[in-house]
Amino acid sequence: MIAENLQALLKNLPKEIQLIAVSKTKPIEAIEEAYQTGQRHFGENKIQEMAEKYEALPKDIFWHMIGHVQDNKIKYMAPFVSLVHGMDKEKRLKALNKEAAKCERVIDCLVQIHIAEEDSKFGFDYSEAESLFQKNLKESYPNIRVRGLMGMATFTDDKEQLIREFSALSSFYKSTQALLGADEFNILSMGMSGDYSLAIEQGSNMIRVGTKIFGGRN
Numbered sequence: 040m041i042a043e044n045l046q047a048l049l050k051n052l053p054k055e056i057q058l059i060a061v062s063k064t065k066p067i068e069a070i071e072e073a074y075q076t077g078q079r080h081f082g083e084n085k086i087q088e089m090a091e092k093y094e095a096l097p098k099d100i101f102w103h104m105i106g107h108v109q110d111n112k113i114k115y116m117a118p119f120v121s122l123v124h125g126m127d128k129e130k131r132l133k134a135l136n137k138e139a140a141k142c143e144r145v146i147d148c149l150v151q152i153h154i155a156e157e158d159s160k161f162g163f164d165y166s167e168a169e170s171l172f173q174k175n176l177k178e179s180y181p182n183i184r185v186r187g188l189m190g191m192a193t194f195t196d197d198k199e200q201l202i203r204e205f206s207a208l209s210s211f212y213k214s215t216q217a218l219l220g221a222d223e224f225n226i227l228s229m230g231m232s233g234d235y236s237l238a239i240e241q242g243s244n245m246i247r248v249g250t251k252i253f254g255g256r257n
């Protein structure tokens with residue numbers, strides 16, 4: 040089923056949209072099945088689980104940390120992670136920069152913006168993010184590269200609300216890109232199984248899809 044699900048999804052996906060297959064909680068065999076169809080970008084939300092899967096699987100996979108990041112676990116992913124989506128506090132940028140330096144890497148990351156109405160989702164408010172981007176992040180954190188923004192919309196069926204949340208994030212992305220330039224700052228990660236079509240309509244260029252590929256999680 041995984042191969043069929045992926046093919047169906049990719050068939051209708053514009054070429055410029057990067058698909059992250061969210062394999063959290065799923066076994067190695069499920070990832071292998073997706074890998075065999077050509078999928079190379081996978082997303083996990085627990086650092087140790089991602090590190091175990093990294094060890095067991097081919098080394099040309101791009102690993103995305105899409106979950107909440109605990110500073111004391113960054114060291115387990117710093118040697119190999121491809122993109123860290125959940126930079127939700129400045130102290131987290133600092134912690135990632137430190138571990139990246141130890142590995143002599145420059146690690147790509149996204150600043151997470153709190154766009155949902157639920158309190159439980161992490162991220163910067165727009166005003167906090169605006170002040171963050173006024174700073175010279177390259178100078179303060181030479182071992183990380185902020186590549187764009189990530190957001191998670193409210194868990195709701197209300198289309199109008201989803202559109203409002205995605206379009207607000209998209210405008211903030213565009214204004215930040217105007218400030219920083221588009222050479223490095225060019226990723227907008229928004230959209231999951233239930234809402235990725237709306238997210239793409241609002242300007243997303245990276246979607247994180249789990250259930251629609253791998254089936255439900257317990």
Ligand SMILES: *Cc1c(COP(=O)(O)O)cnc(C)c1O
Pocket residue numbers: 061063084105106191230231232233247248249250251
């Ligand atoms: C689990 C998760 C997803 C994927 O969710 P699905 O609804 O299964 O597609 C996307 N983004 C984040 C941050 C997640 O934690």
